[in-house]
Amino acid sequence: MEPMTPMSDSSVRALEPDEAKAHLRATIRRERLQRSERRRQEAAAALRDHVLALTSIQEAGCVSVYASRPHEPGTGPLIEALHRRGIRVLIPMLGDGLQRGWGVYHGIEDLVERAPGRPPEPSGEFLPSTTLADADVIVVPALAVDTSGTRLGQGGGWYDRALMDARPSSPVIALTFANEVRDGAAEPLPRERHDLGVDMVITPEGAHSLPA
Template sequence: MNHSTLSFPDVSHLDPEEAKQQIRPIVRTSRAARSAAKREELEDQWIATALEFINGAELVAAFVSVNEEPPSHGLIQAIADSGKRVILPKLGPGLTRAWGYFRGLDDLEEMAPGRPPEPTGPAFDNDILADVDALIIPALAVSHAGARLGQGGGWYDRALKLASGRARIGAMIFPEEFVEADLPQDENDVRIPFVILPDRVVATELP
């Protein structure tokens, strides 16, 4: 499969959630066509690019990649090795959305079926995001205008609303997932100011 571009059907006649359901499988199919070796090659590029993006940050929120997502395990370790503190998504009491401090890759465990591995230590609610200096978040696609298409769980839409206005926010996506066409959005979606591609960071054209 050619990974130079992604094209989506016209979904303008659908409501946002239906439109997203039409687009997500296209991105997932594209990701599945990329070899594990190629993802590992791109991860080495991403580490240097993302470290430059968060330069000056002390507390960084990141994510643990699964399946064919842009690989983040090596990046998380590299961020920690650079002397920064890292928090990762974690289920809190009553399956609430929370965060935990990264304490090494060996500490990450799958706490719930279908969930990415997460830190085993204490859970902190979203209030901790007020202290975060930079967020590196996942996405399936981002438009040039900053519209983000996520997996559909709403985790990061909630988190982004609580992030400090000074925090630097970037979505980590494959190059072909940075698309010119706008993506369906609803009132819960938050536009993203930057995309983190393997070899560069690009500012979106926020409305």
């Protein structure tokens, strides 16, 4: 099979939003596969440092963070650093019938992959979706973010639904790589009515506030 030829930005914008998202997801996932393990570890350490430097994190008692899968912006160092500071860390969990919920992080050895391809989850008590209201800061995954605050997720809509339980005052922070941040005026990401924006994007190079 011949490799897919990348589409131009104008061609992507001409697609229906769901088609444009699917194409962008496939392109970004291929690009992420090119990063070496060393580069991913360096990026995870830089992301940790930028997140920990935020005033909102320094004042937080509870933070929600996704447990990263291979090739995603790594969160392992961040989660462990928050835990060592005594901050309660909520990590996404799936309950019976794929219910959305949360688990409390108790240590790296506590995270388990319950099914192939699923992110690691805490092994302890399953907490309901409304537990997200406890989080003072919410760190979410993203395949891309634009400067208008639009986030491109993995495609399942998990966080768009989960964030309905967040407190309006809790900032939502997306982690990406620098080349995945787009100009919202020149290269806007496709956005549908159900898509929720983010307040900040952090890359290994630094943090950028956004109009969610």
